[in-house]
Amino acid sequence: MAESAAPTAVKALIFDIFGTVVDWRSSLIEDFTTWSATRGVEGDWAGLVDAWRQAYVPSMDAVRRNPARGFIILDDLHRRSVEKLVAEFGIEGLTDDDLRYMTEGWHRLKPWPDVVAGLTRLKTNYIISPLSNGNVGLLTRMAKNAGLPWDLILGGDVFGHYKPDPETYLGAARLLNLPPEQVMMVAAHNNDLGAAQKLGLKTAFVPRVAEYGPLQKHDLEATGDWDIVAADFGGIADRLGC
Amino acid sequence: MAESAAPTAVKALIFDIFGTVVDWRSSLIEDFTTWSATRGVEGDWAGLVDAWRQAYVPSMDAVRRNPARGFIILDDLHRRSVEKLVAEFGIEGLTDDDLRYMTEGWHRLKPWPDVVAGLTRLKTNYIISPLSNGNVGLLTRMAKNAGLPWDLILGGDVFGHYKPDPETYLGAARLLNLPPEQVMMVAAHNNDLGAAQKLGLKTAFVPRVAEYGPLQKHDLEATGDWDIVAADFGGIADRLGC
Numbered sequence: 001m002a003e004s005a006a007p008t009a010v011k012a013l014i015f016d017i018f019g020t021v022v023d024w025r026s027s028l029i030e031d032f033t034t035w036s037a038t039r040g041v042e043g044d045w046a047g048l049v050d051a052w053r054q055a056y057v058p059s060m061d062a063v064r065r066n067p068a069r070g071f072i073i074l075d076d077l078h079r080r081s082v083e084k085l086v087a088e089f090g091i092e093g094l095t096d097d098d099l100r101y102m103t104e105g106w107h108r109l110k111p112w113p114d115v116v117a118g119l120t121r122l123k124t125n126y127i128i129s130p131l132s133n134g135n136v137g138l139l140t141r142m143a144k145n146a147g148l149p150w151d152l153i154l155g156g157d158v159f160g161h162y163k164p165d166p167e168t169y170l171g172a173a174r175l176l177n178l179p180p181e182q183v184m185m186v187a188a189h190n191n192d193l194g195a196a197q198k199l200g201l202k203t204a205f206v207p208r209v210a211e212y213g214p215l216q217k218h219d220l221e222a223t224g225d226w227d228i229v230a231a232d233f234g235g236i237a238d239r240l241g242c
Numbered sequence: 243m244a245e246s247a248a249p250t251a252v253k254a255l256i257f258d259i260f261g262t263v264v265d266w267r268s269s270l271i272e273d274f275t276t277w278s279a280t281r282g283v284e285g286d287w288a289g290l291v292d293a294w295r296q297a298y299v300p301s302m303d304a305v306r307r308n309p310a311r312g313f314i315i316l317d318d319l320h321r322r323s324v325e326k327l328v329a330e331f332g333i334e335g336l337t338d339d340d341l342r343y344m345t346e347g348w349h350r351l352k353p354w355p356d357v358v359a360g361l362t363r364l365k366t367n368y369i370i371s372p373l374s375n376g377n378v379g380l381l382t383r384m385a386k387n388a389g390l391p392w393d394l395i396l397g398g399d400v401f402g403h404y405k406p407d408p409e410t411y412l413g414a415a416r417l418l419n420l421p422p423e424q425v426m427m428v429a430a431h432n433n434d435l436g437a438a439q440k441l442g443l444k445t446a447f448v449p450r451v452a453e454y455g456p457l458q459k460h461d462l463e464a465t466g467d468w469d470i471v472a473a474d475f476g477g478i479a480d481r482l483g484c
Contacts, residue, residue, distance in 0.1 A: 075419065127382055137419030140369055140394050152382050152395035157417060175399060177317065177379030 010202050010240070012176050013122055014131035014154065016163075016187035017139065018056075019211040021130070021148065022109035025049055026210075031105050039098065043091040050213070051088070055081040060133060060162040071160040073135035079103045106134070107141040111148065112208065118233020119149055121242040129154050131172050131185065133162045164195035173201070186236065190223045197224065204228035204236050252444050252482070254418050255364055256373035256396065258405075258429035259381065260298075261453040263372070263390065264351035267291055268452075273347050281340065285333040292455070293330070297323040302375060302404040313402040315377035321345045348376070349383040353390065354450065360475020361391055363484040369393050373414045373427065375404045406437035415443070428478065432465045439466065446470035446478050 018024050032045040059077040063069075082102055086094055094102075122128055129152045130139050136155040143150050154172050161167040173180045180200035187193050188208035197203050203226040209216060222229040230236045260266050274287040301319040305311075324344055328336055336344075364370050371394045372381050378397040385392050396414050403409040415422045422442035429435050430450035439445050445468040451458060464471040472478045 073419070127386070135419065136394065136417040140418070144369070144393060150394070151386060151392075152378060153393070155417075158400060175378040175397075176382070177315070177377065 009182055010126065010184045011178050011182045012127035012129065013184045013186055013204070013236075014129050014172050016185070016189060016192050017130050017132035017134055017142075018106075018109075019208055020186065020188040020206065021115055022111050022142065022146065023208075023211070024053065024106070024109050025213055027109040028052075028105050031108060032102065035101065041091060041093060041098070043086075043089055046213075048082075048085055048089050048091070051085050052078070052081055053212075055085070064162055064165060071157060073138075073157050074133055074155075075103060075106070075135055075138055078106055104141075107138055108145050109142060111146050112232070114232035114234050116147055116149070118237055121237040122233070122240065123149055123151065125240065125242050127151050127176060129172070129176075131163070131168060132156070163192060166195075166199055169196050169199050169201055184227065186233075189219050193226055194224055197226075202227045204230065204239075206230055206232055206236065251424055252368065252426045253420055253424045254369035254371065255426045255428055255446070255478075256371050256414050258427070258431060258434050259372050259374035259376055259384075260348075260351075261450055262428065262430040262448065263357055264353050264384065264388065265450075265453070266295065266348070266351050267455055269351040270294075270347050273350060274344065277343065283333060283335055283340070285328075285331055288455075290324075290327055290331050290333070293327050294320070294323055295454075297327070306404055306407060313399060315380075315399050316375055316397075317345060317348070317377055317380055320348055346383075349380055350387050351384060353388050354474070356474035356476050358389055358391070360479050363479040364475070364482065365391055365393065367482065367484050369418060371396050371414070371418075373405070373410060374398070405434060408437075408441055411438050411441050411443055426469065428475075431461050435468055436466055439468075444469045446472065446481075448472055448474055448478065 015021055028049045029045050036043060036045065059081055063072050079099065082099060119128055129150055131154050132139055133156045135157045136153050139153045139155050142148065143153065154175065156162050156168065159167045159171040169185065170180065173183045176183060181202065184202035184204055185193055185196035186204045188206055188211060193203040193205060205222040205226045207221055209220050228236055228239050230239060257263055270291045271287050278285060278287065301323055305314050321341065324341060361370055371392055373396050374381055375398045377399045378395050381395045381397050384390065385395065396417065398404045398410065401409045401413040411427065412422065415425045418425060423444065426444035426446055427435055427438035428446045428448065430448050430453060435445040435447060447464040447468045449463055451462050470478055470481050472481060
């Protein structure tokens with residue numbers, strides 16, 4: 001790491017959420033398994049959750065390719081995807097309220113074990129915010145449910161763009177009134193950090209090797225020249241002297 | 243209050259900041275008096291602060307009337323105004339750093355005594371956010387300095403508009419994924435509440451009779467049909483059952 005890239009100049013940390021901060025896969029499978037038993041519905045919840053996440057990037061890419069059609073928030077993309085998937089998975093008897101409950105499962109995701117303690121340390125010296133493709137309402141409710149101590153909330157709908165569009169990373173720096181090099185993107189995904197680094201932001205990687213379940217094949221380790229690579233959020237706080 | 247307007251349906255409270263949450267006048271006068279003694283500069287700080295606040299609405303109105311020129315954040319409007327005012331008040335010897343210190347005085351404002359306890363109670367049952375003409379960076383730094391426990395931060399630069407433009411009130415409801423009637427605007431200023439009410443938001447008034455100093459003549463009491471009128475933020479929490 002070059003001296004000029006020293007993370008001591010960093011004033012704010014912005015965090016990817018799904019996978020980096022919260023464990024969407026285990027949270028949703030557990031949530032739907034418990035809920036469906038009470039609700040009297042049966043389904044392959046692990047299969048559905050994995051397919052739902054696979055629909056995530058294509059659903060956002062469709063919005064990114066067609067800006068003239070207007071921005072569609074992630075809650076609505078999640079709802080459209082799950083409506084198709086419950087049919088594909090042959091899950092029957094779901095009401096509108098059930099589909100809303102499932103879609104709002106993304107508001108109830110649980111953080112990885114190191115997250116709340118790590119964020120609490122980082123918050124003492126830095127501004128901390130999500131920079132997520134989630135919408136502000138989703139991220140706000142998730143934070144209240146999970147006790148995530150953000151200073152502010154930045155989601156895709158603030159910018160009318162999804163990552164990796166530059167408007168998101170640069171928009172975060174602009175709203176924080178900081179030059180990009182004083183903002184550090186934290187993610188478990190090398191491609192997210194690559195997009196941020198290209199625009200001048202600092203970068204921190206944490207591996208989340210179980211994000212996609214036991215068969216995960218990508219993002220098992222840092223593959224770029226990131227400013228910080230740490231085992232977890234506590235390790236980032238150590239590196240930043242918090 | 244009509245039954246249909248019962249504030250029990252409210253899910254989020256959004257707060258005016260300058261005057262409602264923080265005591266800008268006493269904070270700035272005290273800050274500059276202490277600082278100027280150390281700095282070896284003399285000035286009529288009460289006069290300058292009052293004149294600075296008088297420049298506030300006209301400076302935003304100039305932005306509101308000329309949207310084609312682009313949005314200018316409040317930090318920059320504050321800076322432009324204070325540059326003129328130090329000259330008018332004959333305050334000499336100020337450096338660029340001094341003017342930055344003064345402009346950032348708006349990041350160091352102190353809350354009224356009831357605010358932190360009241361917000362902490364309200365946060366247990368409601369989403370709480372500023373809806374301020376301050377920029378996000380200003381409001382974030384103010385919150386960290388003053389210990390304001392916001393769930394998220396909404397400032398004029400999120401919308402590219404200043405209150406009372408409808409884009410601010412309706413934009414807050416949109417980002418919170420709530421219909422306007424589930425959002426309550428809290429302010430010490432009747433005109434702010436009037437603009438919010440016209441767009442379907444709920445309203446809560448708290449008097450801050452010393453905001454403009456001993457000679458304050460307006461907003462000494464509620465002059466509209468607001469959903470809640472309370473003595474302070476604790477009184478709002480009482481009314482909302484927190």
